[in-house]
Amino acid sequence: MTGSRKFLGSGLAFPLRVTPRGGIETASEERLVQQSIWVILSTAKGEMQRNPRFGCGIHDLVFTNNIPANRAQIAHQVRAALLEWERRIDLVDVRVEQGEAPNQLLIGIDYRLRANHAYGNLVYPFHLFDQGGSSRAA
Numbered sequence: 001m002t003g004s005r006k007f008l009g010s011g012l013a014f015p016l017r018v019t020p021r022g023g024i025e026t027a028s029e030e031r032l033v034q035q036s037i038w039v040i041l042s043t044a045k046g047e048m049q050r051n052p053r054f055g056c057g058i059h060d061l062v063f064t065n066n067i068p069a070n071r072a073q074i075a076h077q078v079r080a081a082l083l084e085w086e087r088r089i090d091l092v093d094v095r096v097e098q099g100e101a102p103n104q105l106l107i108g109i110d111y112r113l114r115a116n117h118a119y120g121n122l123v124y125p126f127h128l129f130d131q132g133g134s135s136r137a138a
Contacts, residue, residue, distance in 0.1 A: 033088050033113060034122055040085045041078065041107070041124050056081035058107075058126060066103060066128050071096040074126065078107055088114055096126075103128045 043055035057077040064070045075096045082091055092110040099106045107124040 030113065030118065030120060033086070034120060036086055037082065037089075037109065037111075037122060038124065040081050054085065061128070063129055066098070066105065070128075071105065074105065074107065078109065078124075082109070082111075089120070090114060092119075099125065101127075 040054075041056050041058065044059035045055040045057055046052045048054045057080070058074050061070055061074055061077070075094045078096075079091060079094045082089070082094075089111040092112055093108070094110075095108040097106050097108065098104070105126045105128065107126055108121065109124065110119070110121045112119055
C-alpha cells in the first residue's frame with residue numbers, strides 16, 4: 001500500500017461475511033470508505049448507545065411526504081452527517097431524486113477522496129412512509 005492509501009485504512013467488511021476459507025472478509029481503501037458512508041447513512045442518530053450522536057438524521061423523516069422541502073431536508077441531513085463522520089472525503093454533491101416507486105428516494109452522493117483525489121459516488125435508496133400509508137411525489 002502506498003503512503004497516501006494508508007490513510008484510507010482497512011477493516012472488517014460490511015456487512016460482516018465469512019470468506020470461503022473460513023476467515024472474516026475485510027475491506028480496504030476506497031471500498032472501506034464507501035462502506036463507511038453506507039454505515040453512516042444506515043444508522044439513525046441515537047441508535048448507537050455508546051455514541052448517540054453518530055449516524056444520519058434522515059431516519060427522522062421516514063414518515064414525511066415526498067415533497068421538495070423534505071427532499072431538501074434529507075440532502076441537508078446527509079451532507080451534515082458525512083461532513084461530521086467521514087473525514088476521508090470531500091463532498092462534491094448530494095442529490096435526492098424520486099425513485100421508481102412513489103415512496104422511494106435515491107440519494108446520490110459524489111465525493112473526492114482526500115488521500116489521492118480519486119472521485120467516488122454511490123446511490124443510497126431511502127423509503128418514505130407517510131401517515132396515510134402512501135407517499136405522493138411533488
